[in-house]
Amino acid sequence: MVQRGQKYIWAAMLIMVMAVLAACGTNDNAASGNASQTENAAASSTPDGNTPAATDSTGGDEGGTRxxxxxxxxxxxxxxxxxxxxxxxxxxxxxxxxxxxxxxxxxxxxxxxxxxxxxxxxxxxxxxxxxxxxxxxxxxxxxxxxxxxxxxxxxxxxxxxxxxxxxxxxxxxxxxxxxxxxVPEKAESVLAEYDAKVADGKVKLQQAIGQEKVAVIRLNVADKSFALFGVKNRYTGVIYDQFGLTPVDMAAEMTEYQSIISEEVIPELGADHIIVFPDNGEWDSADNQDALSILDGPLWKNIPAVKNGKIYKMERSHWQSGAITANSMKLDDLLKAIVK
Structure with missing residues (x-):
């Protein structure tokens, strides 16, 4: 009887030990899981307040979205x-x-x-x-x-x-x-360089021509009409609001991007400087050369810009773009044409 009682006691003690070990294991797993969830939550938040980038099912950044x-x-x-x-x-x-x-x-x-x-x-x-x-x-x-x-x-x-x-x-x-x-930092770098260039160029243009008036005209080759670009034009408005040039009165008063004008209106613009480019192709193409002959007509001869050799034929593709590289190239063109 004594031996049988001792066996029961030892069995009960063994069961209690196993229960304690199982409970410890469960608590360790729960703690590990909570720590993992905390780390994931911290990783998914961004200090700058931007929408956090999601990741794909593999968790790799290359497959993430935002x-x-x-x-x-x-x-x-x-x-x-x-x-x-x-x-x-x-x-x-x-x-x-x-x-x-x-x-x-x-x-x-x-x-x-x-x-x-x-x-x-x-x-x-x-x-x-x-x-x-x-x-x-x-x-x-x-x-x-x-x-x-x-x-x-x-x-x-x-x-x-x-x-x-x-x-x-x-x-x-x-x-x-x-x-x-x-890559927002790349934009900051490009803009810093661009702004420094514009600030320097603006001073040089102001010293060269002051308040002399400028007109930007596109020659529409097919019908040989002219488009005067206004100060709000997304392609060329930059030469006024950033480079500091003075528009002719008609361009300054325009609320639309451009206005189709007849050849007879050109002398009335009172432009001291005229920038002109074709709507498509290069100046040396046959069609553009034919259209360019208009500029040698009698109506143009008494225009101040023409008489003083201040009509500038520009390359059309970057003058018909308002993007950052194109604008930088426009400034280069103006400095080369105007600043002596």
Whole structure:
């Protein structure tokens, strides 16, 4: 009987020890799980208040996404896009050190030749198949795309249409694109260099011509008409509001981007300096040479700018772009033409 009682006592003690060990193991697992959850929560929050980047099912950063707010609402885009199509905005991509997968092209307008991109052309009047073939993982659009176009592009890849509020200022556009790409510091560097160049150039232009009046005219080759660009023009308004040049009165009073004017109006502009470029192609093309002969006509001879040799024939592609690289090139052109 004594031996049997001792056996029961030892068995009871063994059961109690096993229960204690099991409880400790459970508590250790729970503590480990809580610590892991705390670390994950800390990693998913961002001190700058931006929307945190999500990660894919593997947890790798390369597959992560983030949300940006465009003109037509929020869109989820890759956190680290590798193949970017920038329709109308290749200039900004190149300034940020990014080579786009395509360059937009329009049969009537050509493309932005000044960028010198060696990538396939994408005819924006044609099929989306050509863009789909390049397998972009992000598409960025400017104001040239309405909601219907945006939705079509969105079928190809995640698409960020820049907010309307940034489209009038190349600085804001550059910053918005850099933010979408996750490289805001690159925009800051580009803008610092650009602003320093503009500040220096503005002083030199002011010293050279003071308040002499400037007109920017596009020669529409097909019908040999003229478009006077106003101060609000997204392509050339920069020469007034950033470079400090003085517009002719008609351009200063314009609320629209441009106004089609007859040849007879040109002398009435009172321009001391005229900047002119064709709507498409190079000046030495046959069509443009024929259109250029208009500038030798009798109506032009008494214009102050013509009499004084201050009519400047410019390359059309960067003068018909309001992007950051194009604007820098416009300043170079003006300094070369005006500052002696």
């Amino acid at each position: 949300t940006v707010t465009g003109e037509f609402g929020d869109v989820e885009i890759p956190a680290h896009p590798q193949r970017i199509a920038g329709i109308y905005v290749e200039d900004y991509l190149k300034a940020l050190g990014v080579t786009p997968v395509v360059q937009w092209y329009h049969p009537s307008w050509g493309k932005q030749d000044y960028l010198g991109l060696d990538v396939p052309e994408f005819d924006i009047t044609g099929s989306m198949e050509a863009l789909l073939d390049q397998n972009p993982d992000l598409i960025i659009l400017d104001g040239g795309a309405d909601q219907a176009a945006y939705e079509n592009y969105s079928k190809v890849a995640p698409t960020y249409r820049l907010p309307e509020a940034v489209l009038q200022d190349s600085r804001l556009m550059l910053a918005a694109i850099a933010d979408a790409l996750g």
